[in-house]
Amino acid sequence: MAAVILDNGAYTAKVGFSTDNESRVVANYKAKAKNERKRAFIASQLDDCKDYSGLYYLLPFQKGFLVNWDVEREVWDFIFGKDLLNVSFKDTGMVITEPYFNFGSIQETMNEIFFEEYNFKSLLRTNAGTLSAFKNRQEDLKRLCCLVVDSGYSFTHVAPYCGGKKIVKAVYRIEVGGKMLTNHLKEMISYRQLHVMDETYVMNQVKEDVCYASLELYKDMEIARKKGKANTNMRDYVLPDYAHIKRGYTKPADDESKMEGHEQILRMNNERFTIPEILFHPSDIGIHQMGIPELIVQSIQQCPEEMQPHLYMNIVLTGGNMLFPGIQERVYKEVRALAPDYYKVNVHCPENAITYAWTGGKALVGEQNTFKKMSVTREQYEEHGQNICIETFDV
Incomplete structure (x- = not known):
């Protein structure tokens, strides 16, 4: 039996059929851009956005738990619809992840949506870590x-x-988590250089492109205090302007270099390692x-x-x-x-750290006997209701 595997993260959804080689990674939110206020971008539609500055988010998750069902349903409708997977619900199983210690009310609503609204053939609700x-x-x-x-x-x-x-x-x-790291980076940059509190999308890219986990924190702090070329840690990050530069990029910092024409530069120094340091302290x-x-x-x-x-x-x-x-x-x-x-x-640390749980779901569906024992079918749900889900799902 084919199944849809949805690792339903709070920022990105990793989704695909169990027969696919790789998952698709799409945004798990709605977003609106400054220059296109009338249009909302959902999931993979975000790739069509021409200007990511001042992107406004409508998130289904708050503090790690699914609370905005209207937005989440729109995202799921898009994912399961013709634009992405084109799912035949009655012949397809469903594997979806949820956070540890999830609330019972959220679990019950998910069961209802997948069985009563989408009519999936079977459902397995589990944790990404499992x-x-x-x-x-x-x-x-x-x-x-x-x-x-x-x-x-x-x-x-x-x-x-x-x-x-x-x-x-x-x-x-x-x-x-990643949201807190990005928010802290926005605060540091806004305090030191440039107001970027509304630039969540761009600063998330800066974090991913420039930051690293320090192996010798005090040594890196000493280097960050040095001036000029002695500071080997410093990098210049060229911000996108969405006219000439579609995505930001790094270049080695050079005291003598000046901003050229349209270039707007962030000078990244100790922010590069103090942001990931929050995970450790x-x-x-x-x-x-x-x-x-x-x-x-x-x-x-x-x-x-x-x-x-x-x-x-x-x-x-x-x-x-x-x-x-x-x-x-x-x-x-x-x-x-x-x-x-x-x-x-x-x-x-696997190479595909973001999609590793999804590949685990693909492997699980491949072992049909194990998958059937862990899942609840639509017939079982119609006969026993929520109780069969409480008994079967180990979450």
Whole structure:
């Protein structure tokens, strides 16, 4: 049976059929541009936008949870419709992800929408980390346990798995995600150089293009204090103007270079590494929670002792925030310093960190027997209602 796999992130939706080789990554929101107020861009329509400056967002998610159903339905209608997937609902299964500790009212509404409005043949509601753990196990059947770090738009979750089952009491969350990092970068740039508080889309690109996780923070801070060519950390970021430059780009900073004609430049210095540093020290911006390495160790310590060496040996980094250069080495370095000496530590970051959960969903649908056991069919839902979903879905 073919199935639609939808990793329904708060910022992007990773979606495709189980028969597809790769997922499509589309915006999971509506957006309006300054120059086209009458038109709203939904999902992949955002590629048609000609000017991303001052983009106004209508987000279905707030603080990591799905609350604006009207916007989400519009996005789903577009994804399932003729413009993208063209789904035949009655012959197709559905796999959708939701955050850990999701509210029961949201879960019930999702069940109703997929069975009663869209009429999918079957439904599997699960966590993105569960799909990532399934994919990790499939890559090497000797890996009984894994610890999934999922750092997305709103949250960062750490969840240990053994034999495909999550250890619920050891799942932890910190309130730091990509949205917070981008907002903090906007504040820093607005305070130091140029007012960019309305330029979320552009500053998100700046963050992705320029920032990195520092392996030696104090050394990088010393370099950032230097003047001229001695400051090897400094970069000039040329902002897009959407007339001559469609997407911003970096170039090495040079004291003697001046802005040319239409070029508008941001000078990026210690912002390059202090923004990702929030993932390791949330207290830097007043959030009194642990950073990712401490969270990993805390989570593993909550698991049975015989499981702990296997979890330290298989830490998997997923989500958009795990794409910062140097983050894999930084997590390894800090976890190694915190973990007991007699345990080996191995941190793995897949190439497709954003779509890794989606590929896990594809692998799961491929194992039909497992998939059927975890899913609820439309007939079962019509007979038993919400109760069958509560009993079947492990979320």
